Amino acid sequence: MESIEDLLEEIGLSDSEAKLYVALLRHGQQTITFLSKKAGINRGLGYTLLHDLMEKGLVTKTTKGKVFYFAPLDPKQLVEYLEKQKKDISSKQERVQAMLGQLESITNPLTAKPKIRFYDGARGAKTVLDTILMADRKELKAFLSLEDITTFVGTEQFGSFIKKLSTNGFGLEAVCTRTKEAESVEGMQTDTKQKRQIRFASLDMAFPMTMFIFDDKIAIISSSEENFALIIESQEYADMQQRLFNMVWSSLDRTTIRIGILHSLSGTMAISERPLVDAILMAVNEINDSGGILGRRIDPIVVDGESDTEVFAQKVEELITKHDVCSIFGGWTSASRKTMKDILEKHSHLLWYPVQYEGLEESPNIIYAGAAPNQQMLPAVDWAVEHLGKKFFLVGSDYVFPRSANEIMKGRLAELGGKVVGEEYQKLSGYNFASVVQKIKEVNPDVILNTINGDGNVEFFKELREAHIDPKSTPTISFSIGEEEISNMHPETMMGDYAAWSYFQSIKSQENNVFVQDFQTKYGRHRVTGDPIETAYNCVHLFADAVRKAGTDDVDAIRSSALGLSMVAPEGEIQIDSDSQHVHRTARIGQIQEDGQFEIVWSSETPIKPDPYPKYKSKKEWGEFLEGLHKKWGGHWENE
Numbered sequence: 001m002e003s004i005e006d007l008l009e010e011i012g013l014s015d016s017e018a019k020l021y022v023a024l025l026r027h028g029q030q031t032i033t034f035l036s037k038k039a040g041i042n043r044g045l046g047y048t049l050l051h052d053l054m055e056k057g058l059v060t061k062t063t064k065g066k067v068f069y070f071a072p073l074d075p076k077q078l079v080e081y082l083e084k085q086k087k088d089i090s091s092k093q094e095r096v097q098a099m100l101g102q103l104e105s106i107t108n109p110l111t112a113k114p115k116i117r118f119y120d121g122a123r124g125a126k127t128v129l130d131t132i133l134m135a136d137r138k139e140l141k142a143f144l145s146l147e148d149i150t151t152f153v154g155t156e157q158f159g160s161f162i163k164k165l166s167t168n169g170f171g172l173e174a175v176c177t178r179t180k181e182a183e184s185v186e187g188m189q190t191d192t193k194q195k196r197q198i199r200f201a202s203l204d205m206a207f208p209m210t211m212f213i214f215d216d217k218i219a220i221i222s223s224s225e226e227n228f229a230l231i232i233e234s235q236e237y238a239d240m241q242q243r244l245f246n247m248v249w250s251s252l253d254r255t256t257i258r259i260g261i262l263h264s265l266s267g268t269m270a271i272s273e274r275p276l277v278d279a280i281l282m283a284v285n286e287i288n289d290s291g292g293i294l295g296r297r298i299d300p301i302v303v304d305g306e307s308d309t310e311v312f313a314q315k316v317e318e319l320i321t322k323h324d325v326c327s328i329f330g331g332w333t334s335a336s337r338k339t340m341k342d343i344l345e346k347h348s349h350l351l352w353y354p355v356q357y358e359g360l361e362e363s364p365n366i367i368y369a370g371a372a373p374n375q376q377m378l379p380a381v382d383w384a385v386e387h388l389g390k391k392f393f394l395v396g397s398d399y400v401f402p403r404s405a406n407e408i409m410k411g412r413l414a415e416l417g418g419k420v421v422g423e424e425y426q427k428l429s430g431y432n433f434a435s436v437v438q439k440i441k442e443v444n445p446d447v448i449l450n451t452i453n454g455d456g457n458v459e460f461f462k463e464l465r466e467a468h469i470d471p472k473s474t475p476t477i478s479f480s481i482g483e484e485e486i487s488n489m490h491p492e493t494m495m496g497d498y499a500a501w502s503y504f505q506s507i508k509s510q511e512n513n514v515f516v517q518d519f520q521t522k523y524g525r526h527r528v529t530g531d532p533i534e535t536a537y538n539c540v541h542l543f544a545d546a547v548r549k550a551g552t553d554d555v556d557a558i559r560s561s562a563l564g565l566s567m568v569a570p571e572g573e574i575q576i577d578s579d580s581q582h583v584h585r586t587a588r589i590g591q592i593q594e595d596g597q598f599e600i601v602w603s604s605e606t607p608i609k610p611d612p613y614p615k616y617k618s619k620k621e622w623g624e625f626l627e628g629l630h631k632k633w634g635g636h637w638e639n640e
Contacts (some may be wrong), residue, residue, distance in 0.1 A: 011082060013056075015160055016041050017049050021058060021072065029062070029071035045156070056081055114234035125153045125221045125229040129161045132212055132219055133168060140165070141213040141245045142174040146188060148223040149210045162188070162196075171195040175248055177206045190301050199252040199299070213241050256299035257292070257553045259284075259543070260319035262330030262340075267307025268429050268454040273332050275484050276354060276536040277302060278523055280329050283540035286518075293547045298540075301325060305336060307429075307454070309637065312336040313343060320347045326553040327352060327543055329536065333428070333453060334358060334401040335637035341366065350559050352539040355532050356479065356501070358404035359612035360622045367542075367562060368582040369535050371502050372610040373408050379587040380477055380500035381412045381449075383602050388475060389446025390418045395436055395460070396451035398425035399638030403629055405451050405479065411616030421445050427639055431456055437463040440474070448476040457481055458489050471496030477589075482530030483596060491596035501531035502585040503571035504598040512570035528596065529570075538569045542576065573607055582610030 008018035019039035024030070027038065036046030050070050053059040058077050062069050119127050132140065150158050165172055176188065176198060190198045209226075212219040216235040222228050232238075261280050263273040281300060288297045301323050305312040312331065319325045320343070328344075329352045331337045337353055344351050344365040356371035384392075392413060396402025402425065410420055421443040424436045433456070440448060452460055457478070464476070477498040483505050486494060505516055505528055515534065520527050543558070545565050550557035566575035566584075575584040584607040590598025613619055633639050 011078065012085065013053075014049070014157065016045065016156055017053055020046060020049055021053060024059065024070065024072040025075065029069050031067060031069060035070060041156075045154075057084070114232050114237060116233075117231045119229040119231075121227055122153050122224075125149075126157060128219050128221060128229040128231060129153065129157075131231060132214055133161070133164055133170075135170075135214040135217075137215055138168070138170045139214070140170055140172045140174075141242060141249075142172065143207050143211045143245070143248075144174050144176045144188075145207040145210050145223070146176055148208070149221055152221065152224040152227075166194040166196065169195075173197050173199075173245075173249065175199050175201055175245070175252065177201055190299075199249065199256070201248070201252060205248075211241070213238060213245060255296055257294075257296050257547065258299045258301065258323060258325045260316075260323060260325040260328040260330070261300050261302045262305055262312065262315050262319065262328055264307040264332065265302075265304040268456065269305075269307040269332055271455045271488055272453070272480070272485060272532065273305070275527075275530070275533050276330075276332075278527075279519070279529075279533045279537040280540055282519060282522055283537045285522075287540070287544050293544050293553075294551065296553075298544075305330065309333075309335045309339040313339045316340045316343050316351075320344075320349050326350075326547075326555055327558060329354070329539055329543075331355070332532070333399060333638070334404075335399045335428075337366070338400060338637045348555065350555050352543060354535040354539055358401045358408065359614065360404055360626060362580055362612060364559065364581070366581065367539070367576060368580070368610070368612070369539050369542075369576075370532065370583075371585055371587070372582050372612045373405070373614050374611040375502065375585050375587050375608045376500050377405055377409055377479055378412050378614065379602075379604060379608075380479070380498075380589055381409050381418070382416070383589055384447050384449075384477055385413070385416045385418050390416075391421050391443075391446040392418055393422040393424075393440050393443060393445035393448050394420060394451075395422075395424050395426075395433075395440070395448060397428045397453045397456060397638075398430075399428055399453075400626065400629055401453070402451035404626070406449070407625065408614045408616065409449060411614065415616075425639070426452070426456060428454060428456070431459045433460045433463045436460075437467045437469065440464075441467050441469060445474060448474060450476050450478040451480060452478075453480045455488075457485060461489060461494060465493050471592075482532065483528035483598070484530045484533065486592065486596040487526075487528050491592065492594050494592045495594045497592050498589055498601075499592070499598065500587070500589050502588060503529075503531040503534040503569075504588060504590045504600055505529045506590070506597050506600065507571060509570065509572065511568055511572075515570040531571075534570050538567065538574060541567060575607065577610055580610055580612055582612055584609055 004022055005018040008021060009015060016039060020035055023035050023038040032047050032050065033043055036043045039046065050059060054061060058073055058081060060071050060073055119125065188198055190196060209223060210221045216233060216238045218232045218238055218241055220230050261277055263277050264270050265274055284298045284300050287293060292298065303315045305315060316328060319328055327350050331340060331353050332355050334357050340351060341363055345363060349365055351366045352369060353366055354369050356376045359373045394406045396406060406423060413420060422439055424439060426433060426436065475497055477500060479500055481499050482501060516529055519529055542562065542565055546558045546562040547553055550561040562576055563578040564576060566573065572586055577584060586607050587604040588600050589602040590600050593599055613622060630637060
């Protein structure tokens with residue numbers, strides 16, 4: 001349903017004018033301070049806009065003492081306002097019609113001269129922006145002087161223009177001068193979903209004004225000092241400016257190191273994946289603030305995998321072929337990774353994968369930075385059999401990681417004399433665990449091994465507690481739940497359960513103290529870190545070291561240089577294995593505390609060499625096992 005604000009904007013009010021007018025209607029006569037607060041704008045802008053509404057005949061002003069009060073006129077004035085607009089337009093049409101003869105008489109039909117239209121002041125500049133929105137071809141190129149144009153037409157007006165470009169399906173490629181002010185302007189970041197690409201030029205390329213190239217036209221908007229705008233209609237001039245823009249655009253492409261960030265920002269996996277994007281961008285900022293890599297800044301392009309394997313496939317192809325990134329950081333579920341793997345191998349590209357997984361895979365096009373089975377699930381099973389009991393119930397999401405992980409853990413349990421008393425799965429997007437919990441209650445296991453991923457964990461633990469299955473009687477060991485997921489659940493109800501990771505926020509080291517402090521300073525004191533978050537952060541710094549070592553951002557050179565690299569990470573020493581492209585990591589088991597943090601109850605103390613292929617089957621047999629799942633799910637890596 002159309003809102004009142006939307007209707008007011010349709011008839012010519014700006015977004016803030018509409019909010020102010022609605023606030024007036026709802027609250028009656030009020031001060032500028034009260035109204036600005038209700039409309040969510042600053043007081044200075046509110047004062048200017050209220051006087052604009054007075055000029056439109058919609059608002060009146062009175063004085064009490066030394067205080068100004070504003071009040072709305074009868075809403076019927078909106079009809080009169082529209083009638084006045086209609087009469088103004090009609091009058092202008094009549095005047096133009098009357099002058100057509102004179103205009104045609106001075107036109108030389110034998111000479112195709114450019115048509116130039118001048119516009120005066122901020123109102124004229126806004127008219128030019130509105131004209132751009134009526135372009136036939138919805139592809140814009142622009143040189144933007146953001147500080148000048150936002151000062152001239154207003155930050156809100158320009159932000160509204162950028163928003164309308166996206167709403168109306170326009171693609172925008174823009175070159176801006178790199179300043180802190182420019183980078184903070186809303187909508188001035190690359191966003192492939194909104195078909196917007198921004199490249200920043202150094203300060204020595206500062207533009208004195210803004211230029212848009214569209215159709216066969218050039219629109220120029222000056223600074224507020226010169227106070228004008230114009231549109232030049234000339235195919236030749238537009239073509240020339242297009243070529244100049246392409247030259248600048250290409251040169252800037254070579255001055256940055258472009259990476260892709262592909263995680264789920266929406267859907268069932270967003271609860272886990274969104275924080276990884278934060279960690280990656282923090283690492284990128286750290287590197288850029290220290291001078292970049294080889295004197296070049298990292299230019300990150302963030303796209304949403306939407307918790308959908310097919311979207312991951314589509315987006316990774318776009319990052320490689322359209323955006324020409326030199327590395328991709330992303331993925332969580334093994335289904336998304338395996339879907340991306342075929343495309344990465346087709347293009348001989350490189351993915352930095354940050355999550356623990358089932359193993360059973362080695363690709364020259366993936367750096368497997370998360371824990372392999374012998375670094376997480378197998379040590380956890382060993383510890384559980386020794387300390388918690390021998391009867392196990394396995395529960396997981398129905399896709400390749402949980403199915404494979406449980407197959408591996410069943411092999412270890414058989415070796416240790418343990419017993420599997422139940423095994424159940426729920427679709428990745430499924431939330432009904434009542435029947436699963438009922439089966440757990442019936443068989444009464446000593447331990448639950450949990451490979452559920454995403455926000456399904458919220459419902460699973462809720463059902464456990466409602467069935468009076470608690471950590472004291474039947475503890476759960478989780479392999480995909482960390483501090484971030486717990487912070488979105490009820491930590492007090494999970495106190496006493498366990499998780500197996502290589503990193504916990506509670507690790508006591510100088511490197512981890514700095515990492516946690518920097519993360520919380522940047523994103524808020526309430527934020528937590530966790531293993532995949534830390535791993536995603538580590539990946540960017542290892543990538544930077546690989547580029548420095550290679551002396552280039554060539555994909556093959558990065559891959560070769562990454563082998564054998566090590567760093568002292570927040571979790572301790574890690575190293576990329578030269579043989580498997582997995583990472584040497586320390587195994588740890590943590591017990592959940594009331595505040596959602598973990599007390600580390602066991603650690604391998606030193607990093608473990610990764611072994612992606614557990615001994616319970618041969619490589620060939622593991623391959624046949626995976627192929628059987630793939631075939632069972634109709635050519636997918638999850639049960640859809």
